[in-house]
Amino acid sequence: MSTAFYSTRQAADLLGVSVRTVQLWVEAGTLKAWKTQGGHRRIDHQSVQAMLQQRQKNIAAPPDLSSPSRPQTEEPNLRVLVVEDDKDLLAIYRLAMENLPFPIDLRCEQDGLKGLITAGHFHPDVLLVDLNLPELDGFAMLKALANSPATEHTRIYVISALSAADIHSRGGLPPSATALAKPIPIALLLQLLSEAFQAHYLTT
Numbered sequence: 001m002s003t004a005f006y007s008t009r010q011a012a013d014l015l016g017v018s019v020r021t022v023q024l025w026v027e028a029g030t031l032k033a034w035k036t037q038g039g040h041r042r043i044d045h046q047s048v049q050a051m052l053q054q055r056q057k058n059i060a061a062p063p064d065l066s067s068p069s070r071p072q073t074e075e076p077n078l079r080v081l082v083v084e085d086d087k088d089l090l091a092i093y094r095l096a097m098e099n100l101p102f103p104i105d106l107r108c109e110q111d112g113l114k115g116l117i118t119a120g121h122f123h124p125d126v127l128l129v130d131l132n133l134p135e136l137d138g139f140a141m142l143k144a145l146a147n148s149p150a151t152e153h154t155r156i157y158v159i160s161a162l163s164a165a166d167i168h169s170r171g172g173l174p175p176s177a178t179a180l181a182k183p184i185p186i187a188l189l190l191q192l193l194s195e196a197f198q199a200h201y202l203t204t
Contacts, residue, residue: 005042076201077105081124083115096186112136120150126196131160146174155196159184
């Protein structure tokens with residue numbers, strides 16, 4: 001008979017992440033959990049299994065849904081994760097990034113929960129994220145990633161139609177995130193990605 005809960009360490013081992021990452025996911029509400037009288041966290045079994053199933057779906061997804069078609073190359077790929085629920089905007093981003101003079105590995109997710117899971121194992125060089133997202137909004141997603149080793153060196157750009165006052169009223173953004181007005185000019189988007197590629201792979 002399967003257990004109804006996991007310890008933090010068991011959940012971390014099952015999900016392939018650090019104990020700290022599990023704690024952050026619990027604090028953000030991504031994983032359901034409670035504390036015993038002794039102060040030990042217990043992670044809901046179904047919550048962990050749902051995350052594992054979502055990860056398997058992501059791995060099984062057709063590659064052309066997440067990455068522009070490019071010839072194989074030995075050059076380093078800039079890892080880019082876009083979390084945006086507007087399918088038309090995702091298509092525009094994909095087409096724009098095909099014009100970059102260097103190869104990229106692009107992953108796209110349409111809700112904050114999937115974005116959080118993908119960030120945990122993809123370790124993106126650049127994260128582009130909207131704030132008004134289904135399942136888990138961008139605020140909670142960024143809070144969960146704030147101290148995660150998976151995004152320690154990630155350049156985070158929040159692309160949102162929310163005003164600075166609206167963002168502040170909802171808790172603000174972590175210091176590592178740069179807010180940009182939506183829609184972002186494509187020329188600026190490509191410039192930011194080019195700067196990230198140079199910083200990650202061309203510096204000596």
